Amino acid sequence: MVRGASVGQEPPAAESAAATRLTFVVNDRPVSVQAHPARPLLDFLRDELDLTGAKLACDRRAECWACAVLVDGRVVAACVTPLAQVAGKRVTTIEGLGSPDALHPLQAAFVDAGAVQCGFCTPGMILAAKALLDQKSEPTRAEVAHAMRKHLCRCTGYVKIVDAVLLGAAALRGEEIGGGLAARAVGPAPGPRPAAVEGPVSVTTAVGRPVRSRDGVLRATGRHRFGGDLRRAGMLHAKILRSPHPHAEILGIDVSAARALPGVFAVLTAADIPGKNSAGFMGEDQPVLCADKVRYVGDPVAVVAATSEAVAEQALARIRVEYRPLEPLFNPFDALRPGAPRIHSGGNLFATRGLVRGNPAQGFREADVIVEQCYTTPYQEHAYLEPEAGLAYLDEEGRLTIATGTQNPHDDQRVVAALLGLPLDRVRIVNTESGGGFGGKVDTSVQGVLGLLVHRLGRPVRLAYTRAESFLATTKRHPFYLHYRMGATADGRLTALEAEIVVDKGAYASTGWSVIFRGVIHGTGPYEIPHVRVHCRGVYTNQSIGGALMGFGATQVAFAVESQLDLLAERLGLDPLDFRLRNAFRPGSTTATGQRLEGGVHIRECLEAVRPHYIRALVEARHARSLASQGHLRRGVGLACGWFGIGVSGFRHPGRRADAAAELTPEGRVRIYTGCAEMGQGSNTALAQIAAEAFGLPYEAVELVTGDTAQVPDAGATVASRGTYFSGHAVLQACERLRERLASRAGRLLEEDPGQVICEAGAFRSRLDPGQRVPLRELAAICRAEGIGLRAEGSLTSRVTDLDEETSQGIPYETYNYDTQLAEVEVNTETGDIRVLRLTAAFDAGRTIHPVKIAGQYEGGMTFGLGYALREGFEPGRTFSFTDYRLTRMDQMPEIVLINLDRPDPAGPFGAKGVGNLPANATAPAIAAAVRHATGVHLTAVPFTPDSLRRALVQI
Structure with missing residues (x-):
């Protein structure tokens, strides 16, 4: 007999200690309690006082500091602070700092600067910032990062958090900060800084404005209740x-x-x-x-x-x-061997997918240079x-x-x-x-x-x-084993690509089909290649389950194809940027699946936007080399491109559709019903902005009902950057249908053609005679009395096609987003350490709905890619904590420079197409290219650890 394993925590030692009377103050209220002295403060705050703003995220190991509170003004990790240590002291939680109706300046700054995404880490971050600013009223960016280095955030990439601390510091010093509190420039870091957040939007144009998110306020004050609360x-x-x-x-x-x-x-x-x-x-x-x-x-x-x-x-x-x-079968090659034990009754081969276009053999005959290489990519943990x-x-x-x-x-x-x-x-x-969430x-x-x-x-x-x-x-990013062969002519034209890919599926299917499918489709990168053959096998193993994780499938193949392009450029003596530009998609290009790209194709603009930064970085790297030619530090510059098809994928699955509804309330407000899941990416705010824009209402006149299956239509899974594009379209259509119905009735009331009736400032009015108007509240009452429906449905059914089973020819996605990333690194050739100095990115995500939120989402995605490239190592059955699994921390962040093209996509709602799954894809290959430029080492396995780099340096 063998008992199963439980993966939990031992009950706190406090349970066996003698209880005693303890008195202290929590949020200015005296507390006197008979309690075990060793009981963790966090448990007492959450379980006895219902103060759930402080979170338990690391099994009481003080690894993440999401539990942070203030004790006599000093920030402590409440998960490891026994009650005995706060006796006679003052405890401040996030609930005691401010309220949704009376935000503390730091809470307001976190919301307005875009530092609140999922909000799970936010209370601890804000309290740590307060402790810092109580001691130092005007810190530098570096001082903020150092002081808050213990605090983990998985969503933001920390840039907006530092912005928020500096913005809050300015407010606390009494400096004027725009629209009531507005932003002077805070800190020297280049790239888009937080725009001044305007007060309640009183005009009808909501899209494109940095409106204040209402759910951000709840998260910044600790009032939002997560599942564990x-x-x-x-x-x-x-x-x-x-x-x-x-x-x-x-x-x-x-x-x-x-x-x-x-x-x-x-x-x-x-x-x-x-x-x-x-x-x-x-x-x-x-x-x-x-x-x-x-x-x-x-x-x-x-x-x-x-x-x-x-x-x-x-x-x-x-x-x-x-x-x-x-x-047990711990890798896909063992699982595929003849006679291997069957993990599932149908065998260990989970799925296969192929893509064929043109004649690869002919393409390689046309090539003057051919490069061939194997690559591996690892597990990655979501670590929300x-x-x-x-x-x-x-x-x-x-x-x-x-x-x-x-x-x-x-x-x-x-x-x-x-x-x-x-x-x-x-x-x-x-x-x-x-x-x-990130797919997990x-x-x-x-x-x-x-x-x-x-x-x-x-x-x-x-x-x-x-x-x-x-x-x-829980699920992880799938490990990929990739064998790539690519050819190009002497003048830099790509002629052929062949790839054989094996995917470690883990124990169960999860989203494996879509990951395999996307890996095959994105295996060419955003480039025109006339002759292509890609073959992929997904294989069951007795390892952690492979699932959806930011970029799923596109991330893994981007490392291989972009690394191959660098090898080709070197062999051809071509500049890596110009080589990519020569082959990059443009309007009218045809992908390897035979899809003709019409509008919204801006990868070439991304490359050109990065060019001046690339030239400057090369000059600086050459100068650094001339100053330290005999030392162990080497500067390098590298770039890579990414692309991501919007949606689950082009095969039969409910992910092709999203539904929503819009309703006019008796108070004259518009209420949106959507199953789109907010997880920090800002979909609630973006969908409310789309509704306001579609209806001609101020943003504050829109309400959202989300996520309750008893109330909202099915939006499908919020994954694969579907939120803004799919649910945005559904919301837009619902609002347009409701507006048209109401305009028709308002037109009769105003004795005006419905086409000449517009909605503005809470009323329908005549376009020709602005004095003729009917308030929405009054119109709602009239329609209700007359039996005119005050609710309309909207939907988007994706216009993709089922792809050919053997060749994958067809239309897998309606549209794509694109980016180019530039990495500048410093490599210590003695230790193998890689320090990323700066990441610059130009990205095309369509028209921007909310400029601050889209920048924060992109920065967070790049930070995912940074950790994936350098330090995140997951071993199934051996990785159990944030000590084992090393996330990037605030003081390890490079400078980030963003260039948002902000180009409308004709297919998107108001030209938008989402960004969430794009930014992690190009980071690792850009860093690998920069390391190659610095050292001559061609890295073929992620992550790039000091040990692996030292071994590679010995071999060159």
Whole structure:
């Protein structure tokens, strides 16, 4: 007998200590409590005082500082601060600093500067900034980064956070900052700084303005409730038993001892599932609880509900599972060998995809230079600061309701309903808006087992993953093994590309189909290549599940194709920028799938926008080399391009459609209903801006209802940069239809042709006689009395085509976004350390909806790419913490310079097309090119660690 593994935390040592009377002050209110002196302050604040602005994100290891509070003005990590240490002192949490109606200047600055994305780290960041500014009223950017270096953020890339601290510092010094509080330039860093955020927008043009996000205010004040912040009277706590084996048969599970433990209400296994025991966004091969086999370390085997997490952990320890270990397959090549054990009954080959255009053999005959190389890319962890968490209960109508952060509420609803054998309308998913997603919350996590427990028990149940559990049990970026061969003529024209790609799928399907598909389609880069053959195999292994992660598929192949272009340029004696420019797409180009690109094709403009920075960087690198020719520091410059097709991909899947609705309220406001999932990317704000623009209303006159499957239409998964483009189109269409209906009735009231009636300042008025107007509130009452509908639906069904199974010819995406990134590095040839000095990027994401938010999203994506390139190393079953997994911190950031082309795309809503999945793709190859320029080493494996670079330097 071998029991399963639980991935949790030991109960705090406080539980065994003697309670004592402690008194202190929290947010100016005296607290006197009989408590264990060693109890963590964080637990007391959250569980006893319901102050949930401070977050638990790192398993009480003080690795992330999302739990930060002030104690007598000094910032501390509340997760490791015992109550005894605050006795007689003053504690300030984010809730005590300001409120949504009375923001502290730092809270206002964080919202206005775009420093609040998902908001999970924001309370701790703001309090750390306050502690700094209380000591130093006018810090430099470097001083801010150093003082806040312990605080992790996965969304922003830190640039906007430093901006916000400096903006808040100026406000606290009493300096005038625009429109009421407006921005003088703060700090010397080049690139777009935060525009002055205007007060309530009182004109009808909302798109393109840095309006203040309403959800940002809630996050900056600690009032937003994430899944792990939710509580209900009488709720139970759940814990999951997970497999310690990568590959094994389950011979038996004995839960009797666990069920007998006082405080345990349920211990469930696969045998207790009444419906379909499977999940998976694009292939339902993943059991919610494993019945007869486990396929990776972390596979769920049983779930417990008990009166506390501590009791639930004790129950897990009493479950006995009998396993028969099977041979594990840890890489796709072992999994493909003849006679290898089958991970799934259908075999270990998950999927294949090919792309063929022209005659590659002919293309290589035409080439004067051919380069061939193998590349590898690794796992990458999403590392969103909010671990998976949720609360399930029966709502007032008796519906099973699951409140959690998700990118895919309606698909979650379908999975849970099928699991329990319930009608779809008896399951309700409420998206609490994630503390980061990046693709990792498109698959179900807590939803299935929470639904199972509440369906069985009829009472509320809470489940929150530990950080270790999140590392162990959730999806990652797929590792790719790539063999590339490319040819070009002497004058720099690409003639042919062949690529053989093998993808480590991990244990289950997840979004693997789309990752493989996208890797094949994007495998040429944004370049015209007449002869192409790409073949890709996705292979099951007994490793962590490969899923969706920012750029999924496009990120991996970008490293290979851009590195090949640098080899070709060197062999041909051509400048890398000019070589790319010679082959880059332009309007009228045809992609390798045969798609003709008409409008919105601006990769060439991206290259040209970067050119002056590239020339300056080359001059500076040559000068640095002349000054330090005998030293160990080498300067290098490199560039790379990226592209990303908007949408899930061109094959049959619900991702082709998004729905929305618009409604005129009795108060004369427009209310938007959308399933688009906010996770920090700013979709709530952008969709409200689109609605305001479409209706001719001020931004503040638009309300949003999001994420509740009982109220909103299905928008599909918020993934693959679908939010602005797909849901934006759906919202735009709904608003236009409602506006036209109302304009028709207003025209009759005004005795005016409906075509001459416009909406402005809360009323419909005559275009010819502005004095003739009917307020929206009055119009709503009239329409309601006459039975005229005050709600309209909108949708977008993507106009992509199903691609040929063998050649992938067709239209996989409606439109694409593009970028060029320039990296400037300094390499220490003794230690192998790579220091990125500056990243410059020019990007085409269509027309800008919100200039501050799009810049912040791009900076955050580049930081993903920076960590991917240099330091993020995930090992399945061995990486459990932010000490093991090294995220980029604030004081490790290079200077970032952004150039937003802001060119409307004819296909997008108001010309927009989204940006979220683009910026991580070109960063690693640009850095690799810069290292090659500095040292002569051609890097072929991500990440570029000091050890790997030192080994490579020895070989040249």
